[in-house]
Amino acid sequence: xxxxxxxxxxxxxxxxxxxxxxxxxxxxxxxxxxxxxxxxxxxxxxxxxxxxxxxxxxxxxxxxxxxxxxxxxxxxxxxxxxxxxxxxxxxxxxxxxxxx
Numbered sequence: 789x790x791x792x793x794x795x796x797x798x799x800x801x802x803x804x805x806x807x808x809x810x811x812x813x814x815x816x817x818x819x820x821x822x823x824x825x826x827x828x829x830x831x832x833x834x835x836x837x838x839x840x841x842x843x844x845x846x847x848x849x850x851x852x853x854x855x856x857x858x859x860x861x862x863x864x865x866x867x868x869x870x871x872x873x874x875x876x877x878x879x880x881x882x883x884x885x886x887x888x
Contacts (some may be wrong), residue, residue, distance in 0.1 A: 804853055804868055807841040807881015811871040835859045
């Protein structure tokens with residue numbers, strides 16, 4: 789099952805599906821600062837995982853994903869638009885048909 793949602797950080801819809809390989813930032817190791825004092829992340833460290841299930845909520849903001857983190861060896865349950873995670877799809881899971 790798949791579902792589209794609007795990311796909290798953009799107006800672009802992202803479609804999460806079971807089997808998707810995703811990443812999310814866990815911390816930043818290096819920042820670059822310009823002359824005006826604006827700091828931008830330069831080197832971001834990511835966690836990686838596979839979407840195990842997507843629970844469709846009553847509205848777009850209440851959808852949740854169950855993810856197995858392959859890098860942290862943890863289970864993650866989070867709203868798909870949670871600004872603390874900022875999920876990105878790196879590759880899609882295999883398409884399945886009713887016949888397998």
